[in-house]
Amino acid sequence: xxxxxxxxxxxxxxxxxxxxxxxxxxxxxxxxxxxxxxxxxxxxxxxxxxxxxxxxxxxxxxxxxxxxxxxxxxxxxxxxxxxxxxxxxxxxxxxxxxxxxxxxxxxxxxxxxxxxxxxxxxxxxxxxxxxxxxxxxxxxxxxxxxxxxxxxxxxxxx
Ligand SMILES: Nc1nc2c(c(=O)[nH]1)N=C([C@H](O)[C@H](O)COP(=O)(O)OP(=O)(O)OP(=O)(O)O)CN2
Ligand SMILES: [Zn+2]
Numbered sequence: 001x002x003x004x005x006x007x008x009x010x011x012x013x014x015x016x017x018x019x020x021x022x023x024x025x026x027x028x029x030x031x032x033x034x035x036x037x038x039x040x041x042x043x044x045x046x047x048x049x050x051x052x053x054x055x056x057x058x059x060x061x062x063x064x065x066x067x068x069x070x071x072x073x074x075x076x077x078x079x080x081x082x083x084x085x086x087x088x089x090x091x092x093x094x095x096x097x098x099x100x101x102x103x104x105x106x107x108x109x110x111x112x113x114x115x116x117x118x119x120x121x122x123x124x125x126x127x128x129x130x131x132x133x134x135x136x137x138x139x140x141x142x143x144x145x146x147x148x149x150x151x152x153x154x155x156x157x158x
Contacts, residue, residue: 023071029064029135030072032079036088040096040105058140059087061118065132074132086117107147111139115149 039054061083065073096105103109119134133151140146 023067024069026067027064027131028067028073029062030074030076030079031060031062031136032076032083033058033060034080034083034088035059036092038091038094038096042106043104045104055141057091058138058146059083059114060136060138062134062136063122063127063132064135065127065130074127082118082121086121087114107139107141107145111137111147111149114139115154119154 035056035058037054037056039052041052042049061079063074063079067073090099096110100110100113103113115134115137118137122128122132122134135151137149138146139148
């Protein structure tokens with residue numbers, strides 16, 4: 001039996017092709033946000049945070065790259081996989097002073113450590129060779145306290 005593509009559907013396909021031509025190779029940033037829970041205390045700190053306590057941390061990861069043939073920069077699911085393997089698997093429901101023994105577990109120190117893990121992983125998985133870059137991380141320690149790290153501050157391009 002002959003199958004005919006309806007004219008309307010054919011036109012839709014043409015529209016998609018035109019869209020590809022227009023947006024392919026545009027650099028766009030994609031962001032995905034996550035939470036994890038952990039306990040910690042601060043050394044060299046006078047105040048309540050020198051005692052053991054916990055947070056539900058919120059982390060937003062932003063990666064930029066070129067829009068590909070199907071119209072995406074990086075699957076949000078892929079960012080989730082990086083987060084799960086590099087951050088969540090190591091920090092969720094852990095005592096941070098134990099799993100990050102060489103640093104004081106301030107939000108500032110933690111976000112630089114997270115940057116190093118994610119950036120190394122983008123390199124190792126071949127994303128950087130395709131032009132992808134880690135652009136920005138934002139880490140909320142509480143709903144009102146957050147730290148931010150941008151690519152230019154890590155590379156000295158500011
Ligand atoms: N610059 C930083 N200051 C503080 C950090 C830090 O990592 N970097 N950490 C802490 C404590 O670990 C803890 O996060 C308390 O933070 P804070 O915002 O003071 O939390 P509160 O819930 O008390 O905030 P309020 O909104 O004022 O109730 C301390 N400082
Ligand atoms: Zn804290």
